[in-house]
Amino acid sequence: MLRPLLKLLRVLNSETRPAQISLAVCFAMVAGLTPLASLHNLLVLLLVLVVRVNLSAFLLGLALFSGLGYVLDPSFHTLGLALLQAPALHATWTALYNTTLARLEHFNNTVVMGSLAVALAAFLPLFLVGNTLIRRYRDHVLAWVRKTRLVQALKATKLYNTYRAVSALRGDVG
Amino acid sequence: MSWIRWQGLLVFLTVVAGLTAAVAFIAGPLVKWTIEGAGSRAVGARVEVGDAHLSFLPLGLVVADLQVTNPEAPMTNAVQIDRIELGVEPLPLLRRKVIIPALEAVGVRPNTPRARSGALPGREATQEETPSRPLAGLPLPGIDLPSPRQLLDQEDLASVALAQQLQADVQQRQAAWRERLAALPDQEKLAEYRARLDRLKVVKKDPQALLTLRADLQALQADLGSDLKGLGDARDGLKDDLATLRTRVAAVRAAPQQDVTRLKEKYALSGEGLSNVSQALFGNRISGWVDTAVTWYRRLAPYLERRSAATGKKEHAPRRERAGGIDLRFPEHDPLPDFLIRTAQVSVVLPAGTVAGRINDITPDQDVLGRPLTFDFASDALQGMKGLTLAGALNHIDPQQPRDTADLTVRGYRASGVELVKSDALGLTLAEGAADIALHADLRAGELGAKGSAALDGVRFATTTESKGGLAASVAAALDDVRRFRLDGEVSGTATDYDLRLSSDLDRVLKDAFGKQLKARAAEFETQLTAALDERLAGPLGAVEGQVGELGLLDGDLQARLTEGNVVRDEIEKRLKEAVAGKIEEKLGGGLKERLGGKLPGF
Numbered sequence: 001m002l003r004p005l006l007k008l009l010r011v012l013n014s015e016t017r018p019a020q021i022s023l024a025v026c027f028a029m030v031a032g033l034t035p036l037a038s039l040h041n042l043l044v045l046l047l048v049l050v051v052r053v054n055l056s057a058f059l060l061g062l063a064l065f066s067g068l069g070y071v072l073d074p075s076f077h078t079l080g081l082a083l084l085q086a087p088a089l090h091a092t093w094t095a096l097y098n099t100t101l102a103r104l105e106h107f108n109n110t111v112v113m114g115s116l117a118v119a120l121a122a123f124l125p126l127f128l129v130g131n132t133l134i135r136r137y138r139d140h141v142l143a144w145v146r147k148t149r150l151v152q153a154l155k156a157t158k159l160y161n162t163y164r165a166v167s168a169l170r171g172d173v174g
Numbered sequence: 175m176s177w178i179r180w181q182g183l184l185v186f187l188t189v190v191a192g193l194t195a196a197v198a199f200i201a202g203p204l205v206k207w208t209i210e211g212a213g214s215r216a217v218g219a220r221v222e223v224g225d226a227h228l229s230f231l232p233l234g235l236v237v238a239d240l241q242v243t244n245p246e247a248p249m250t251n252a253v254q255i256d257r258i259e260l261g262v263e264p265l266p267l268l269r270r271k272v273i274i275p276a277l278e279a280v281g282v283r284p285n286t287p288r289a290r291s292g293a294l295p296g297r298e299a300t301q302e303e304t305p306s307r308p309l310a311g312l313p314l315p316g317i318d319l320p321s322p323r324q325l326l327d328q329e330d331l332a333s334v335a336l337a338q339q340l341q342a343d344v345q346q347r348q349a350a351w352r353e354r355l356a357a358l359p360d361q362e363k364l365a366e367y368r369a370r371l372d373r374l375k376v377v378k379k380d381p382q383a384l385l386t387l388r389a390d391l392q393a394l395q396a397d398l399g400s401d402l403k404g405l406g407d408a409r410d411g412l413k414d415d416l417a418t419l420r421t422r423v424a425a426v427r428a429a430p431q432q433d434v435t436r437l438k439e440k441y442a443l444s445g446e447g448l449s450n451v452s453q454a455l456f457g458n459r460i461s462g463w464v465d466t467a468v469t470w471y472r473r474l475a476p477y478l479e480r481r482s483a484a485t486g487k488k489e490h491a492p493r494r495e496r497a498g499g500i501d502l503r504f505p506e507h508d509p510l511p512d513f514l515i516r517t518a519q520v521s522v523v524l525p526a527g528t529v530a531g532r533i534n535d536i537t538p539d540q541d542v543l544g545r546p547l548t549f550d551f552a553s554d555a556l557q558g559m560k561g562l563t564l565a566g567a568l569n570h571i572d573p574q575q576p577r578d579t580a581d582l583t584v585r586g587y588r589a590s591g592v593e594l595v596k597s598d599a600l601g602l603t604l605a606e607g608a609a610d611i612a613l614h615a616d617l618r619a620g621e622l623g624a625k626g627s628a629a630l631d632g633v634r635f636a637t638t639t640e641s642k643g644g645l646a647a648s649v650a651a652a653l654d655d656v657r658r659f660r661l662d663g664e665v666s667g668t669a670t671d672y673d674l675r676l677s678s679d680l681d682r683v684l685k686d687a688f689g690k691q692l693k694a695r696a697a698e699f700e701t702q703l704t705a706a707l708d709e710r711l712a713g714p715l716g717a718v719e720g721q722v723g724e725l726g727l728l729d730g731d732l733q734a735r736l737t738e739g740n741v742v743r744d745e746i747e748k749r750l751k752e753a754v755a756g757k758i759e760e761k762l763g764g765g766l767k768e769r770l771g772g773k774l775p776g777f
Binding site: 042045048052077090093097100108109114 | 182
């Protein structure tokens with residue numbers, strides 16, 4: 001429990017751009033909320049690897065959203081069922097049902113449809129809110145913590161310098 | 175800083191390639207595991223695969239040593255298949271359609287023993303669906319009849335009931351008559367009349383006394399007349415009652431014959447009970463075959479129709495697991511079943527040999543495919559028969575109106591040592607014979623209809639019987655001469671509750687053979703039964719006759735009272751004539767007679 005929290009703090013405190021972190025969290029939300037073995041998650045994996053997003057944030061977010069997805073599955077089912085049974089969308093679903101790609105995507109499954117709809121709808125808002133929150137954290141909380149005497153004292157120790165050197169070698173510190 | 179890291183693409187391709195390689199590497203075990211898991215869940219007992227090999231170019235699968243446990247008998251495989259080889263059309267697979275153009279199943283063997291139990295953990299083996307049908311004895315009429323006395327004890331007899339009813343009625347009438355007679359004038363009362371008469375003496379020369387005497391005599395006459403009328407009416411009523419009761423006694427005496435006739439019919443001593451000999455001889459064995467066929471059909475039936483086709487309009491509860499939920503179906507431009515085996519070449523290994531055949535269009539989505547499942551098996555190389563064909567169709571295109579048909583023909587089936595009847599009285603075995611069998615079965619929306627016939631030639635029956643004479647010996651002797659016969663059968667009802675009717679030439683043969691024995695036995699039984707019934711009726715009837723006799727005595731008593739009363743009445747009339755009409759007129763003269771005549775009519 002402590003280790004993921006430390007990882008999160010390390011990511012937030014690093015030099016990584018807020019957009020890289022929040023985009024990683026958004027991708028993690030899509031992959032985590034929806035069933036993992038879905039075709040669209042292959043695309044998410046490709047994007048996560050090709051687009052320069054923070055991988056640690058993605059992995060942390062994936063773990064978080066997978067747990068959340070398990071809890072919310074019944075709600076996703078209800079939403080997916082409502083969407084798939086909506087008369088206004090029937091023609092769209094029928095057209096999709098007759099395409100190989102959509103069948104591979106398994107869009108006609110209620111949980112896939114419900115969770116994907118929620119993830120896509122929340123993608124942009126989460127990205128914007130994430131960016132804002134990370135910036136505010138760094139401007140206010142992080143700046144205040146760094147100015148405290150305790151941190152100043154810690155930074156002056158040899159142990160901290162050794163830690164920074166090791167972290168720089170591992171690429172954790174940005 | 176660039177937003178693109180091209181090395182990520184390389185990682186992605188590496189990951190995808192690694193995943194593909196891993197899938198290809200574990201495809202065989204994965205397929206094996208999938209078949210075993212899904213199969214076990216579907217069957218309700220362990221499904222095991224010896225080996226599975228998936229090929230990609232062309233896409234296909236080879237499964238070796240598939241064992242499907244019989245859920246009702248975990249130490250037996252419902253079916254074991256040595257090898258299944260099939261190809262899969264790749265393009266429909268992308269649309270989640272498993273289309274198998276050709277499948278070959280070699281070495282399909284039903285009911286093979288298992289080395290270890292195939293029951294799933296936590297699941298008890300259910301009871302055998304097919305109830306065993308032990309061979310029964312032939313219901314020979316008369317052989318197991320109870321003794322007449324026992325029979326009378328357990329039967330409701332109309333004659334005895336009539337006698338008891340009559341006895342109760344007679345007792346009631348007897349009591350009523352005794353009461354009524356007690357209220358009527360008896361000998362003592364009549365003696366009083368006589369005493370009153372004796373006191374009324376003729377007083378001469380006293381006109382007033384003569385008038386009083388006449389009035390007293392007339393009063394006495396009226397009293398007696400009233401009582402005599404009561405006695406006369408009572409006697410008429412008693413006579414009517416006696417006549418009715420005697421008629422009823424006669425009816426009770428005739429009733430035993432009706433009882434005997436009814437009991438003879440009931441205990442099949444008329445010979446009619448022999449009409450179902452075919453049913454008794456072959457019914458259990460053929461019912462067992464029908465049960466087996468129905469059991470196999472019920473095992474396969476769930477795979478002929480999709481249990482719940484989720485459509486865009488039905489509500490379903492979600493499964494709480496990742497990738498759960500339900501799949502909704504939408505209209506397809508080019509509909510294809512989700513699963514289809516276009517052609518399956520199957521070779522079934524039976525103890526008698528191998529039967530090869532073809533099954534077309536195996537799918538749970540016949541409504542989508544628009545074609546029924548058809549099958550066609552044949553063999554000319556089976557031991558114990560010249561040839562066998564089995565063909566049919568399982569039509570579930572309209573799930574509401576399914577219709578399944580099958581035609582079976584067997585040529586020259588050599589029946590030997592087929593035990594038909596097993597009882598102490600008679601054991602019967604079809605020692606040898608050759609049968610040509612034709613059967614057509616039709617299951618339409620749950621209603622089963624089947625007709626079949628078997629012509630047996632070169633027949634020889636073997637019988638064992640403990641009795642030298644009697645019906646069992648007659649059966650044995652009659653069947654000894656039978657060399658050929660025909661058996662016809664018809665099944666109707668539902669698959670779970672059907673009615674089997676059988677008829678054959680043997681019915682007539684055995685009926686003729688039974689004739690003489692039956693006649694003698696029937697006559698003997700009738701005599702014994704009549705005697706026993708007469709004996710049983712003797713008590714109640716004797717009592718009734720005694721009571722009726724006692725009523726007759728009451729009639730005598732009434733007769734005596736009437737006679738005595740009539741004597742007194744005659745004497746009163748005589749005295750009235752003597753005393754009034756003759757001597758009074760002489761003494762008093764015509765004037766008084768004229769004066770009194772108007773006031774005393776009758777003088």
